[in-house]
Amino acid sequence: MAQDQTVVGSQPQIPVGDGDLTDELISAAEWTDALVSRAGIPIVDVPFVTVGGGFGSFAMVDYLRIAGVPVSRIKVLGDSREPWKTYEYLTNNSQIPRRERLRSDSGSVLDNIWGFPSYAVREAWADRSPSALWNVLVEPYIGRDYYTPRAGQVFESVKRETARIGWDEMVAVGVVRMVRKRRDGGYFALHTPAEGPAKRVAYRCNHLHLAVGYPGVKFLDDLQAYRDTNQDYQRVVNAYEPHVHVYEEAKRRPCTVVVRGSGVVSSRVLQRLVDDRDNHGAQTRIVHLFRNYVAGPKGDKLTFRRPGGNGFAYQGFNFAKAAWGGQYRSKMEALEGEARKSFLESMGGTNPAPRRSWKEQIRRGKREGFYVQEIGEVESVQPSADGRDVVTVLRNRAGDRREIDAQFIIDATGLEGNIEDHRLLADLLEHSGAGRNPKGRLDCAPSFEVRGLRSKGGRMYASGSATLGCYFAGVDSFLGLQYAALRIADDLADAGFHPVLGPGRSISQWFKWMRNTPI
Amino acid sequence: MTPTLSGRIQTRIALLILIGGPWTLLIGPVLPGRDGAPLDVVYKATFTALLLVGVVGILWELAYHGLQQFRWEKDWPTLFGLLLGIPEGVLVFVLLRAGFPWDVGDVPVSLFITHFATVWILVWLVANGPARVPLRHWRYRGGRIL
Numbered sequence: 001m002a003q004d005q006t007v008v009g010s011q012p013q014i015p016v017g018d019g020d021l022t023d024e025l026i027s028a029a030e031w032t033d034a035l036v037s038r039a040g041i042p043i044v045d046v047p048f049v050t051v052g053g054g055f056g057s058f059a060m061v062d063y064l065r066i067a068g069v070p071v072s073r074i075k076v077l078g079d080s081r082e083p084w085k086t087y088e089y090l091t092n093n094s095q096i097p098r099r100e101r102l103r104s105d106s107g108s109v110l111d112n113i114w115g116f117p118s119y120a121v122r123e124a125w126a127d128r129s130p131s132a133l134w135n136v137l138v139e140p141y142i143g144r145d146y147y148t149p150r151a152g153q154v155f156e157s158v159k160r161e162t163a164r165i166g167w168d169e170m171v172a173v174g175v176v177r178m179v180r181k182r183r184d185g186g187y188f189a190l191h192t193p194a195e196g197p198a199k200r201v202a203y204r205c206n207h208l209h210l211a212v213g214y215p216g217v218k219f220l221d222d223l224q225a226y227r228d229t230n231q232d233y234q235r236v237v238n239a240y241e242p243h244v245h246v247y248e249e250a251k252r253r254p255c256t257v258v259v260r261g262s263g264v265v266s267s268r269v270l271q272r273l274v275d276d277r278d279n280h281g282a283q284t285r286i287v288h289l290f291r292n293y294v295a296g297p298k299g300d301k302l303t304f305r306r307p308g309g310n311g312f313a314y315q316g317f318n319f320a321k322a323a324w325g326g327q328y329r330s331k332m333e334a335l336e337g338e339a340r341k342s343f344l345e346s347m348g349g350t351n352p353a354p355r356r357s358w359k360e361q362i363r364r365g366k367r368e369g370f371y372v373q374e375i376g377e378v379e380s381v382q383p384s385a386d387g388r389d390v391v392t393v394l395r396n397r398a399g400d401r402r403e404i405d406a407q408f409i410i411d412a413t414g415l416e417g418n419i420e421d422h423r424l425l426a427d428l429l430e431h432s433g434a435g436r437n438p439k440g441r442l443d444c445a446p447s448f449e450v451r452g453l454r455s456k457g458g459r460m461y462a463s464g465s466a467t468l469g470c471y472f473a474g475v476d477s478f479l480g481l482q483y484a485a486l487r488i489a490d491d492l493a494d495a496g497f498h499p500v501l502g503p504g505r506s507i508s509q510w511f512k513w514m515r516n517t518p519i
Numbered sequence: 520m521t522p523t524l525s526g527r528i529q530t531r532i533a534l535l536i537l538i539g540g541p542w543t544l545l546i547g548p549v550l551p552g553r554d555g556a557p558l559d560v561v562y563k564a565t566f567t568a569l570l571l572v573g574v575v576g577i578l579w580e581l582a583y584h585g586l587q588q589f590r591w592e593k594d595w596p597t598l599f600g601l602l603l604g605i606p607e608g609v610l611v612f613v614l615l616r617a618g619f620p621w622d623v624g625d626v627p628v629s630l631f632i633t634h635f636a637t638v639w640i641l642v643w644l645v646a647n648g649p650a651r652v653p654l655r656h657w658r659y660r661g662g663r664i665l
Contacts, residue, residue, distance in 0.1 A: 107520070107658070115658060116648040137598040303588040315591060322593035326521030326661045483659055503653035510652045 016040070019199045021177070021190070029431050030183040030455075036202045041190070046075040048497070049189050049205040051176045051424070053078010054086050055110060056211025056464040058158060058167070059481040063113055063489045065165040065519055066509045067501040075203055076171045077191050083162065084155040086213060090415075091151050094239045094265050095272040098152030103264050103317060103353055105324075106136050106147045108479035110154055111161035113486070114510055115479075119149035122157075145355045146316040154478075164518050172201075178427040179208055185456030207492060210428075210442075210450070210462040211481070215421035217241055220260060223411050226381040226390070235390050236381065239265045239412040246408045251276055254283035258392055258404060260378075261412035262290055262312055267352040269412050270371075274361040277370065286371045287404050289394065293375045304346070307354060310362055311373055314354035319347045323473040324483070333446050333471045341438035344473055350413075374404065381409065417441065419466050428453075439469025446471040447491040448484045459495060461488045521587075521594045526662025527580040533664050534642045534650070535573045542638055543569055550634055552627030564615065564623040565634050571611045571620075572638070579607055597647060604639035611635065 017039035025031065025039055036043055048064065050057040057076050064074060080086070088098075096102060106120040117125075120132040135147040162168070174193040182188055182204065189203040217238045219227070226236050237243035239261075249255060250273065257273060259266055266288070276282040294313045299305030307314045322328040328347060335343055352358065365371025376396035384391050384405060392404040419425040419441050428434045428442075433452050435443035443451045444467050453460040463484030465476040474480040493500045501509075512519060522530065543565045553561055583603070587593050612635075615626050651658050 114651045114655065116651045118648070121648070137601075138596050141596055304591075306591045320592050322521040322661075324521075325659045326526075326593050327523045328593070329659065330523060330661065486655060486659065501655065506655055507653050 021200065025180075025190075028180070029433070030181045031188050031202075032183045033204070036188060039200075041200045041202045042198055043188075043202045043204050044075075045204050047073045047206045048209070048492075049075045049077060049187075049203050049207075050209040050211060051077045051179065051189055052211035052213060052464075053080060053171060053173075054083050054211060054213055055158075055478070056213065056481050056484070057209070058083035058162070059110065059478075059485040060209050060211065060463065060488060061167065061170065062111070062161060062165055063482075063485040064492075064498065066113055066513075067489055067493070067498050068505070069498045071166040071169050074170050075205070076167070077176050077189060077203065078171060078173065079175060079194075081168060081171050081173060082159075083167070084158050088151070088155060090240050093242055094412075095268040096151050098150065098155065100151060101148040102151050102154065104148055104154075104478050105317060105321070106132075106149070108324075108477065108482070109157075110478045110482065111157040112513060113482060114506070114513075115482075116510075119153060120147045123149065123153065140316065140354070143356070146353065148353075160516065164513075164516060166518070174201075176212075176424055178424060179210070179432075179460070181432055181453065181455040182458070186458035187455060187460060206458050207495075207497060208458070208460045209488065210424070210460070210466065211464045212422060212424055212466065214415040214417065214465050215419070215425075216416045218414050218416040219411055220378075220413055222378050222381045223260070223409060230383055232383070232390075235407065236409045237411070239269050239410055240415060243410065246410065247272060247276055247282075249407065250284040251280050251282045254285070255407040256285045256287060256405065258287045258289060258390075258406040258409040259412055260289050260409065261350070261414065262288075262292075262294075262352070263350040263412065263414060264352045265414065266412035267312075267355070267358050269410050271358060271361065274365060274371070284370065286365065287406060288371065288373050289378065289392070289404075290373060290375045291377060293373075306351075310359070311375075313349060313351040315351050316353055317474070318351075318477060319473045323347055324477075324479050329472065332473055335471075337438050340471070341469060344439070344469065347473060374402075415465075417465055417468065422466070425466060437467075437469035441469045442466045444470040447487050449488075449491060457495070459491065461491075463488070520658040520662060521592065522584075523661030523663060524580065524584045526660060526664075527584060528577055529664045530646060530650070530657075530662040531576050531580060531642075532573050534645055535569055535576075535638075538642050538645050539569050539572070539638045540566075542641055543634065546634060546637060550630045552629035552633075554627070556624075560624060561630070564626045564630070567621070567623050568611055568615060568626075568631065568635060569638065571614055572607065572635075575610060575614070576607065579603070600646070601640070601643050604636065604643070608632070608635045608639065 019040040022039045050060050053076050061074055106118040107115040109115050109119055120136040123132040124130055135144045138144050139146045174191050177190045177192055179187055179189045186206045187208040191201045191203055193201055217240045223236050227233060259269055273284050273286055277284055290311050293311050294308040296309055297305050298308050298313055320328055374394060376394045379393040379395050381392050389405050389407055390409055395401050434450055435452055437443040442462050444462055445451055448461045448463055450460045450462050463481055467475045547558055547561050612631050615623055
């Protein structure tokens, strides 16, 4: 079927539609070429389509290009030309500007499929300083936390790689409304282009990859209710949405800020608030609410005990490191159903990195009284009597109620992972027969192929947060996206889509990468 | 990378053969302390040392793996991998001197240290980066090659 990218137009049927979605298309579980043509939607043939256009798509395309797939056989359907754009928007909002460090391992090198040279080696080389190298040698001891790259280093290096692999030639900017199986094999991805005369374009492909990221930001129910009822989007904010006004206001006058959540995002928010106290004289008082307070290490077995304390369960990354390449990766792949879900949850959950600077700020905040921890269930959040503050009503474990007056509440509990909230994924569940894994997300095989959606020779894959609960834990990480890309590329090579990337080609491609030779 | 038990053992043996072997051949003629000894005598000692690092190393790997089980992340600092060459080297030297598994003559300390240390550092360097280039799956499989 699909060869190189060819605009087929709307033959052989005479189009009757105006180029937009029809009821017939919406209701059909599988589309035929004639059905699409009748709607007047132009068809573009391309053998491989990746939907998302962010880091998940980038990791996938980088692998395929290095394996030898030409630009003409790949299409990236994304909402931006820059694969780092959405990620940078979220990291910026959550107080990680380009100069600050992410929570990612030195070897999780997004722009380099081999993970060598690592971010630490490259930073040491660029800075002409052995500091980063010493860090990866001794981490997490001798006064060093786990090394993590600066956000700016990641974005700049991805930018370099996009130029090398011809990314711009493969991207079509717009929104993918839905993907459907094609009756004669392969898939259609229905795209609404951001520019050009066509209302919709149907990309007809053999293989399709979904890397659509999170559906949106997640709010705690009581905070969502407060926002909906009071239409107040200034005082109750999410850490992932723009909320710099909170910090600005707190610098201008003494404020109380309630922080909800105890993961890595809350740590960044706390750091910003304390940094502003230290560097700008802010008089902010922080009230940190915990529902589950971690007082010490967690785990019954000596060989499965996570460090903890101060309310937090600590680990270097989202999961124990062995989940990416060690014994826990193998174990995850061998587990099924509830056992896999339970193991995944025991390794993951809400946890920040045990950075020394964060621990010091918390210790100092407690000692000096500007940082207070409260434990309990929130009963309600409402405006204060004078309408100027936000009052959180908390019931602690002893059953006592208390009210916390604050100028701002920051919800740092994370991003929305429910795949039903994503229009494209919801459509896939409803119309195409995709299933759910034990975590309720997209059910995929260890190869990241979405189960139940094989379309004659065509295979559909997914990577990223939508696949949490499948056979790999750290799906929502740089290395997880690269691991997914490796497994998918292996599977596509098995299917004959491209030659196997053997050791010889791998070495020669690595040298090309080192010399920044375009491919 | 956090290794699995089989990954540790496979990586150790593979790198000793692929890196340690050619290096031992290359460095043999210029090792210090040779004192005019024929090359075959030097090679007998140095390749026996390599064999011991591989075979006795399996026991070491069992110990390392066991100890790492008590760490949540199942890793430990990369520098440990380098420093563990000291106890491993001492044990290999003692075994060689004791004529285990066979008599290799009186191995000079300077010859042994130069050979062992350079092999150890080379293998450690390759395992911490370049091995990933030909072996794309290696780091995800906890060091397993087969």
